[in-house]
Amino acid sequence: MTLLLLVIIYLAFISLGLPDSLLGAAWPVMQKDFGAPLETAGFLFMTIAGSTIVSSLVSGKLLKRFGTGKVAFFSGFITASALLGFYFAPSIIWLFVCCIPLGLGAGAVDAALNNYVAIHYKAHHMSWLHSFWGVGASLGPIIMAQFISEQNGFRNGYLSISGIQFALAVILIFSLPLWNRVSKNSNMAVNNSLEDTPYESAHENLKHIKPLQIKGVKLALLSFLFYCGVEATVGLWGSSYLVNMKELPASVAAQWVSFYWGGLTIGRFITGFVTFKMSNKMLIRMGQIIAVIGAALLILPLPSFISLVGFIMVGLGLAPIFPCMLHETPRRFGKTHSQTIMGYQMAVASTGSTFIPPLLGLIASYTTIGIFPYLLVIYIALMLLCSEQLNSLIRKRVRLSKVKVI
Template identity: 65%
Template sequence: MATLFLLIIYLAFISLGLPDSLLGAAWPVMQVDYDAPFEMAGWLFMIIAAGTIVSSLVSGTILRRFGTGKVTLVSCLMTAGALLGIPFSSSLVWLALCAVPLGLGAGAVDSGLNHYVAAHYKAHHMSWLHCFWGVGATLGPIIMAQFISEQNTWKHGYLTVACIQFALVVILIFTLPLWERVAKTNKRVAQLEPVENEGYSDGNMTESTKPMQIKGVKLALISFLLYCGVEATIGLWGSSFFVDAKQISASDAAKWVSFYYAGITVGRFLTGFITFSVSNRVLIRAGQLTALFGATLLVLPLPPNFSLAGLPIVGLGLAPIYPCMLHETPVRFGRKQAQSIMGFQMAVAYTGSTLMPPLLGLLASYSTIEIFPFYIVVSAAAMLLFSERLNVFLKRAHIEQTTTSDVNQGGA
């Protein structure tokens, strides 16, 4: 029953990924239909991400009161209704209004399901959970590209995704009683398992210690902000860059954006197996270096096909970073504060998704979309820098703690 139920959770994460990549894939065509300024996509994306931040910040209280199953059901219903409303929007104002429930629903699902899987399933399921988000994010541009190329309309793409969302709502209605039953079963099993090793800083903290008082947390938060900023910026502006700067057709550009998300999807599927033998820290570093290499291909004056290949390479590099950083939280900062720090990390990650893509849109409106690859390279390099600074700090702190412990034992 637990395995079958886990598949339902994976389906819910597919539905979470589907809308995330639609706006960027459809915007080159939507912009013409609405006669909208180029940077308007950035503002719409900001509204969606702002709703996601708000719902994720209050999700803890809502989840405790209503339970993960009910919150997931209502949130999916909200996103389905918003997706249904977008193709019927007659103006940019209505698009902005539809973006509000789309963001609110996504944030609650993301926070609720991440917490549920972390609490009731093994660690490698975190990578596979985010892999299924990638499945949805990959299918979104594929569906949109199909309708743009065949019928020259983006509206049917949104309607198709809305129908998929409503189908998931029906599944969630029938499986609602399973959520609490599975949670109780997994809780009993977890009580029989040994407790994992505490993080190095647990001994230096008390229950009253605030997350932002813990050394190294700010470096981790910046890494999360930059990661989600890079991921979201490519998803939103990748199509526009190749259409406007490389003269690629809108349908072909949307397909390559889907390959970018496919790189994330495949990478996270493989990461779930690799985590059995490779540490999170090594996977994070390897992913950041791979993403930086792919972003460099976008900058170099290469033929369009080589530049396009940079997108899936960046996606493959980004794949292990987010789930591994989430899973590394208790190891970095101790289990006593892991849950609180996790909330801060997700809120800051959504902030990166909210601010960095619109910032590029604003800069491009005053210059050119050709700054897109440079923006990605600088952001990816900064993410690697802050992540490595955190690793150095943690290694030094661990050595100091070990030395202090040995001295105390010797004195005793």
């Protein structure tokens, strides 16, 4: 029963990733079909992400009232309906309308499933959970590439993904009894208790300290902002960059971007095993270095296939960063405020996904899409800088806690 529900949750995360990469892969064709400016994709993406933020903020109340299973089913249903709307959309205005339920469904199911797995399953399942999101994000452009060259190609691509989402909604509605049964199984609860963290050891009275007053929290929030900004920017504008700057066919560009999502997926799957041997801090640092090298390859005047290598390296580099930063939260800032800070991090992450990709589109509309790799390098470098400054603060805090113990 437990294994069956875990498989269903993994399938749900695959379906959660499927729509996330569709718009970027299909936009070179959609732009011509609707006669829209290049930057319109950024505003569509902003609408989806903004709706995701709203649903994430209210997800706690929804979960308390309806439970995880019902929220996951309803979210999957409205997501499938929104994708069906992309198939029928007669104009850009209708695309914006469909983006709202698409974002609302994605935000609610994301928060619901992450929370459920964190409570009822072991920690390494979290990394694998996000790798299955990557499976969906990788399959999205692949499925779209099969239709994109045909007449009404992008519409048929959205129709096929919508069908998959409706199938998942059917699975979820039949799985509703499983959620409560697993929740009541006390053996499934994971003891996530930690030893006193350096922050808690150095401060006795934590109740009077506001989370945002903790040193390093703002650096952590900036790290999440730039991480999600990079991840979403590559997914949204990678295909347009390859078509306009590398002169690749739209179908080939979509396939190449799918390799980026593939690198992200494989990297997160491997991370689930590597975490037993390497610290989160080391994995985060290595990932950022690999990602910035991959982005730099896109700048160099090298043959086109090197761009594919660059996209894969960026995906592999980004893979461990997000789950490892989430897992580090209690150790960095203590158990007392970790849940509140976790919420702040997810909100800022969604903000990065919402505003940073459209910023590139806006700048590119006045210059060129060729700025794409330069901005990636800047964003990743800023993320690395924030992360290393945070590590430095934590090292000082560790020394302080040791002095206090002595």
